[in-house]
Amino acid sequence: MDRNLLYLFVAFFVSWLVMGGYLWSLSRQVQNLRDEVEALESADVPTATQAGAVGETRAQTDPGQA
Amino acid sequence: MVQRRGSAMGRVSAGLGVVTAIVMAAALYMMFIYAPTDAVQGQPQRIFYIHVPIATIAFLSSFVLAVGGIGYLVRRSQRWDRLARASAEIGLIFTTLVLLTGSLWGRPIWGTWWTWDARLTTTLILWFIYLGYFMLRAYAGDADRAARYSAVLGIIGAIDVPIIYLSVDWWRTLHPGPVLFTSGGPAMPGSMFVTFMVSLLAFTLLYVWLMYQKYMIESVKDRVAERQFQLAERQAEIREGMAL
Amino acid sequence: MNALGKISAVAWKDVLTEVRTKELFAGMFVFAVLTIITFNFAFDLTGADRAASGSGALWVAFTFAGMLGLSRSIALERDRGSLDGLLLCPVDRGILYLGKLAGNLLFILVVEVIAVPIFGALYDLPVYRPLLLLALALGTLGFASVGTLFAVMAAGTQAREVLFPVLLFPLSVPVVISTVKAAELALSGQSGEAIPWLNLLVAFDLIFLSLAFLLFERVVEE
Numbered sequence: 001m002d003r004n005l006l007y008l009f010v011a012f013f014v015s016w017l018v019m020g021g022y023l024w025s026l027s028r029q030v031q032n033l034r035d036e037v038e039a040l041e042s043a044d045v046p047t048a049t050q051a052g053a054v055g056e057t058r059a060q061t062d063p064g065q066a
Numbered sequence: 067m068v069q070r071r072g073s074a075m076g077r078v079s080a081g082l083g084v085v086t087a088i089v090m091a092a093a094l095y096m097m098f099i100y101a102p103t104d105a106v107q108g109q110p111q112r113i114f115y116i117h118v119p120i121a122t123i124a125f126l127s128s129f130v131l132a133v134g135g136i137g138y139l140v141r142r143s144q145r146w147d148r149l150a151r152a153s154a155e156i157g158l159i160f161t162t163l164v165l166l167t168g169s170l171w172g173r174p175i176w177g178t179w180w181t182w183d184a185r186l187t188t189t190l191i192l193w194f195i196y197l198g199y200f201m202l203r204a205y206a207g208d209a210d211r212a213a214r215y216s217a218v219l220g221i222i223g224a225i226d227v228p229i230i231y232l233s234v235d236w237w238r239t240l241h242p243g244p245v246l247f248t249s250g251g252p253a254m255p256g257s258m259f260v261t262f263m264v265s266l267l268a269f270t271l272l273y274v275w276l277m278y279q280k281y282m283i284e285s286v287k288d289r290v291a292e293r294q295f296q297l298a299e300r301q302a303e304i305r306e307g308m309a310l
Numbered sequence: 311m312n313a314l315g316k317i318s319a320v321a322w323k324d325v326l327t328e329v330r331t332k333e334l335f336a337g338m339f340v341f342a343v344l345t346i347i348t349f350n351f352a353f354d355l356t357g358a359d360r361a362a363s364g365s366g367a368l369w370v371a372f373t374f375a376g377m378l379g380l381s382r383s384i385a386l387e388r389d390r391g392s393l394d395g396l397l398l399c400p401v402d403r404g405i406l407y408l409g410k411l412a413g414n415l416l417f418i419l420v421v422e423v424i425a426v427p428i429f430g431a432l433y434d435l436p437v438y439r440p441l442l443l444l445a446l447a448l449g450t451l452g453f454a455s456v457g458t459l460f461a462v463m464a465a466g467t468q469a470r471e472v473l474f475p476v477l478l479f480p481l482s483v484p485v486v487i488s489t490v491k492a493a494e495l496a497l498s499g500q501s502g503e504a505i506p507w508l509n510l511l512v513a514f515d516l517i518f519l520s521l522a523f524l525l526f527e528r529v530v531e532e
Contacts, residue, residue: 011117018159018166201472218459
């Protein structure tokens with residue numbers, strides 16, 4: 001094969017490889033963000049009720065202690 | 067990608083992605099099939115069709131980086147910093163590609179991988195400025211300081227690039243002169259010029275699409291970090307409450 | 311006190327500190343001379359074309375010594391907490407920048423004043439040419455004006471020693487090229503051709519001095 005064609009091939013191959021790799025890393029970032037958002041949403045709900053529950057129990061027990 | 071699929075923003079982003087893919091496919095077809103083989107340079111001349119659009123984006127990114135920096139220093143809004151962050155990342159990748167494709171063109175045509183000519187040297191220095199930008203962000207600590215410091219570097223870098231070019235140009239130059247916009251029309255056959263313009267359009271669309279994606283990712287990242295901080299604070303409050 | 315008085319007060323503080331602690335100058339000077347001497351082993355600095363390699367060696371020596379001095383002087387200021395003290399002064403931030411720049415510039419220029427004759431004597435080069443000295447002074451001003459800003463920035467991060475050269479070297483490429491070229495032409499007696507390089511240096515100095523003056527405020531606000 002012509003050596004010149006090899007340079008042409010390598011130049012295009014490397015360029016698309018790098019850009020493809022960047023797209024892949026972007027999609028990974030999106031996936032990670034989705035996971036984090038899900039983790040946040042599932043962590044958010046119980047803590048909110050927990051906080052309410054803790055507040056209520058304190059309200060109930062505190063007067064008794066006093 | 068980040069936004070919900072049904073939203074208007076998501077549709078625009080997806081549509082832009084599809085258009086980019088179609089134009090890029092057309093550009094690739096034209097580069098290899100439609101455009102004739104260059105009489106002097108032979109096959110490696112086809113690298114030019116991606117090399118020059120990529121170089122345009124690499125230098126455009128340094129300009130957007132400075133705009134984002136000025137915007138942040140004036141407005142103090144994370145939006146401007148996000149623009150700069152997105153631009154720096156895309157700029158670093160495209161600058162790397164300019165250097166690689168340029169070397170792979172230079173080897174068969176000039177007989178050397180590298181020369182210390184004005185455009186090559188300026189591109190290399192630009193690459194180091196992008197690299198310094200990322201190191202600065204990584205070591206700066208808190209978000210506001212990282213944004214301020216990198217804004218300063220981005221502004222100084224963008225102003226320095228033309229000065230670097232001028233100084234290296236006076237020093238020595240070998241890069242082929244302009245072949246596109248010389249007086250009396252482009253110094254290349256019409257089919258090559260059309261191919262180049264389609265390729266430039268394809269890469270510009272790719273740039274806009276990438277910038278949009280990266281900007282959105284950064285904005286969601288900021289919001290997630292904010293929520294995580296709030297959550298950690300609330301959990302600490304609860305723990306305190308339990309301890310009482 | 312007028313602006314000039316304030317600038318010289320900040321610079322005078324640096325000079326007094328240096329006279330008492332002697333932490334900067336000796337290190338910078340010895341480093342510069344050692345670099346010049348080391349270049350002798352790397353290149354042939356005794357041949358006929360020594361004006362070209364000699365001017366490069368001289369400027370690299372001053373660049374390294376200047377970097378050492380800039381990074382040290384700001385790092386000391388941060389570590390002692392005296393930078394916070396300075397920032398509390400009811401003085402415009404731009405004035406503080408000019409004061410720090412004047413102090414740093416003074417140290418580097420004193421190193422140069424002693425090292426240039428030594429360089430001339432060691433390599434038998436005619437160093438007492440006004441154009442050469444002008445090129446060195448303008449180059450030092452450009453280098454120190456960007457350097458002072460970046461030294462303050464690098465000192466505010468976790469990796470100051472690494473970050474400072476990484477930020478400063480790429481951006482100071484025009485200074486390196488034009489100073490070395492002007493110095494080379496002055497040393498080899500082609501003074502007329504050195505003028506465009508000196509013009510470029512002046513333009514660079516003006517642009518970066520005003521940029522750093524304006525941006526310094528944004529770097530030190532915390």
